Amino acid sequence: MKSATPSDRHMQKCLAPARSFEMRFTSSPRGARLARRLVAHRLHEWGHPYEGSLNETVTLLAAELAANAVRHGHVPGRDFHLRLIEGRDGVRLEVSDTRTERLPESRPPQDPAADESGRGLLLVEALADRWGVEPRSPGKCVWAEVRPSPATPR
Structure with a gap:
């Protein structure tokens, strides 16, 4: 079972950040x-080639979380923030928006046909080794962590 919402300190211990990239984007x-x-x-x-599994997985997660920030977390006049952190144990992706009243479920719906929303979180659940939601002021941060597979070259 994948975890939900450990603290930022937990991530820093697990991933030991080596490199990071962050930027704000229009919503x-x-x-x-x-x-x-x-x-x-x-x-x-x-060093993670475009066609490599880690790059493809994290890019797909970025697409889903950024789309969710735009669709469900949009506040007029506010941007969303993306942070990418690479550590020796993997990559962490964080996407933050400023909307506080709409939080994703910590567990996506098991029957995608039963609910119109939450299907993208099934993708996040399937692809990420761990993911969760943390409050931030204002808004929330949805994060996902991916560890490289043993066959993935570094």
């Missing part, structure tokens, strides 16, 4: 698209 489909592309590019620069 629009164009901003979400740019966030996804920059995540793929940054991972490639860090």
Whole structure:
């Protein structure tokens, strides 16, 4: 079972950040698209090739979390924030928005046909080794961690 919402200190112990990238994006489909592309590019620069499984997985997670921030976390006049952290044990992706009243479920619905929303979180649940939601002021941060597979070159 995957975890939900440990503290930032827990992440720092587990991943021991070596490199990071962060940026604010307009809360629009164009901003979400740019966030996804920059995540793929940054991972490639860090030695995780575009066609590698870690790059593809984290880029897909970035696409989903950025789209969710735009669709469900949009507050007029506010951007969303993305942070990518690479450590010796894997990569952590954080996407923050300023909307506090709409929090994702810590466990996505098991029957995607029963609910119109939450399907993207099934993808996050399947791809991330761990993911969760943390409050922030204002808003929330949805994060996902991915550890490289043993066959993934560094």
